[in-house]
Amino acid sequence: MTRLPACPLCGGPRLPDHPGGLVIRHRQRCRHGLAELARQAADADEARTRVGPWLRPATWTERNLLESVGVQLSAEPMVEVLYLTPSVRRRTFTDARGEVVDLDADASPEAEVNR
Numbered sequence: 193m194t195r196l197p198a199c200p201l202c203g204g205p206r207l208p209d210h211p212g213g214l215v216i217r218h219r220q221r222c223r224h225g226l227a228e229l230a231r232q233a234a235d236a237d238e239a240r241t242r243v244g245p246w247l248r249p250a251t252w253t254e255r256n257l258l259e260s261v262g263v264q265l266s267a268e269p270m271v272e273v274l275y276l277t278p279s280v281r282r283r284t285f286t287d288a289r290g291e292v293v294d295l296d297a298d299a300s301p302e303a304e305v306n307r
């Protein structure tokens with residue numbers, strides 16, 4: 193749906209085409225980065241009790257990162273979490289229309305045509 197080039201708070205770059213999807217290299221002490229680290233630790237704990245993907249509510253930071261690039265989420269967005277490997281967590285978000293958010297797609301249909 194749209195590209196997320198960087199964190200709106202610290203300007204840290206998103207790693208494009210990363211299998212984890214929403215993966216940003218936050219600058220030191222970025223509030224989003226600290227929140228993401230805490231969520232990652234909580235997800236890693238949860239993964240030890242799970243087999244396969246699970247759903248949880250999106251965090252405020254996840255919502256803010258996506259909404260900063262124009263992704264419209266539902267009122268109570270959920271995130272699908274899946275560990276591809278023991279260290280690679282993939283989060284899948286769906287927008288308010290129920291479509292999967294593709295952070296690596298170009299922002300507009302015109303960009304696709306003009307390649």
Ligand SMILES: [Zn+2]
Pocket residue numbers: 199200201202203204217218219222223224225
């Ligand atoms: Zn940041």
